[in-house]
Amino acid sequence: MEAGSFAQLLYRYWFYGWLFRDANRGNLLERAAAIRYNRSHSRWLPTYLRRWTVLGVLCYLIGWAIEVHAPGPLMLFFFILFAFTVPVNAVTLAAWIGLKLMPGH
Numbered sequence: 001m002e003a004g005s006f007a008q009l010l011y012r013y014w015f016y017g018w019l020f021r022d023a024n025r026g027n028l029l030e031r032a033a034a035i036r037y038n039r040s041h042s043r044w045l046p047t048y049l050r051r052w053t054v055l056g057v058l059c060y061l062i063g064w065a066i067e068v069h070a071p072g073p074l075m076l077f078f079f080i081l082f083a084f085t086v087p088v089n090a091v092t093l094a095a096w097i098g099l100k101l102m103p104g105h
Contacts, residue, residue: 016048016092035102042099049092056085 004012012018019041023034063078 014048016044039099039102042096043084045092045096045099049089049096052085052089052092054081056089059085083105 020033020038023031023038025031026034059082060079063075063082066072066075066078
């Protein structure tokens, strides 16, 4: 496996778009192959769900702790990060369920 830069590794740790192929390109056979590939790689989506959920819970708890002890602008930063994790988890869950329930080709 080729070693990437730290930024690339960080991106791949948090975002899963690099795992999947575009199923809207190519002829019918290429699209079917891309769908099969994406379905097989959907097994990694729960891992990303866990990562984002843990990040969201940690951001919420840190924001709450700051709010209780010393409210200020830093508190808002953590609550905004928490709010960002909610739609990421919603999209990831929808993609995972969609790929699992999609009829086979």
